[in-house]
Amino acid sequence: MGETTGAAVVAEAGAAGAAGVAGVAGAARKEPNAFVQITAAFVVVGALAWGLWAQQKDNGVEESGAGTAGPISCSASTPTGLPKMVRAGVKYVSANQLCQVLNRPDLATLLGTPGERPMSYGGGDDSVTLGGADVPAPEMNVTLTTYSVQLSASYDHFAVKGMAELLGGDARERTFLGRPAVLYSDRTLAFAFGLGGGDASSAPGHPTRRLVVAQDPKDGGGSYDIAIWRQDSGALDDATLLRLAQEILPTIPGWTPAA
Numbered sequence: 001m002g003e004t005t006g007a008a009v010v011a012e013a014g015a016a017g018a019a020g021v022a023g024v025a026g027a028a029r030k031e032p033n034a035f036v037q038i039t040a041a042f043v044v045v046g047a048l049a050w051g052l053w054a055q056q057k058d059n060g061v062e063e064s065g066a067g068t069a070g071p072i073s074c075s076a077s078t079p080t081g082l083p084k085m086v087r088a089g090v091k092y093v094s095a096n097q098l099c100q101v102l103n104r105p106d107l108a109t110l111l112g113t114p115g116e117r118p119m120s121y122g123g124g125d126d127s128v129t130l131g132g133a134d135v136p137a138p139e140m141n142v143t144l145t146t147y148s149v150q151l152s153a154s155y156d157h158f159a160v161k162g163m164a165e166l167l168g169g170d171a172r173e174r175t176f177l178g179r180p181a182v183l184y185s186d187r188t189l190a191f192a193f194g195l196g197g198g199d200a201s202s203a204p205g206h207p208t209r210r211l212v213v214a215q216d217p218k219d220g221g222g223s224y225d226i227a228i229w230r231q232d233s234g235a236l237d238d239a240t241l242l243r244l245a246q247e248i249l250p251t252i253p254g255w256t257p258a259a
Contacts, residue, residue: 072121072142074099086136086155090215090222091254095123098140098151101251108144110244111228112237116144130156143231148206150227151248157221160214176242177249178258179214183238186210188229205229209236211245217258224249 074096086092099121108116123140139152161180164171171184188205206229215222226245228236249255 072099072103072118074103090155092136092155093138093153093253095125095138095140097253098138098153099123101248101253102140102142102149102151104251106247107142107149110240110247111144111147111149112240113144113146116146119143119145128154146230146232148229148231149244150208150225152225153215153223153252154225155222158223159219159221160212160223161219163212176211176213177246178217180219181211181213183209183211183241186227206231206233207236209238209241211241213245213249216256224252 102121107118108114120143121141123138125136125138127134128137129135136155137152139150141148141150159180160182161173164173164182164184167182167184169185171182174181174183186208188208190203190205208227208229210225210227212223212225214220215224226241226248228241228244230236250257
């Protein structure tokens, strides 16, 4: 999460998320230059903004040693209006609502590390530019002693089916909770930038495993993305991610079970 030193702010964020996948999908259907522009805009602007927000939120969480911090503090408020680009009939889920979804006493147990408690958290109602329009992309991140968990949403018009080919690498399509889904590997990004206006720098961070799932069973556009990574950059178990996703995703407001 965000950390302040005497000369720089260091932030770490998931490199993709639901919005990042949307950027890949949208750009791949246009041209290579668009891919570079969309990806760069999302990673640099989104990750740096998230890092500063997370830094502020971290200051409100008691950090009293490994596994002894207090619970997440989410607001009880709900969104009062829909951001642009959210299609009619689609329920928008804010970063605060994603916070509430992750704020559960069994989170560490689902990760296979019972007894751990959140050390820090952060997120925001971000957006990514696709085709000249801002697509809402709220996300929430929670850090425990062993794992970090990221939950995000993207309100684009792209189907999840077919994304594995666009993502490449080890991305594999599957059906999860009655919806098209893609399981794939990624890395977080670690950013450092000087408080006095010095140059920013970035480097690959922790290996992650991510699951992107269509928001509705008909795969009519939009997705949720859940990811995990270890603080020690250790090997990740797909069973852990899938167990977590199976319990977390159906509790997102507006989730409809597959027929």
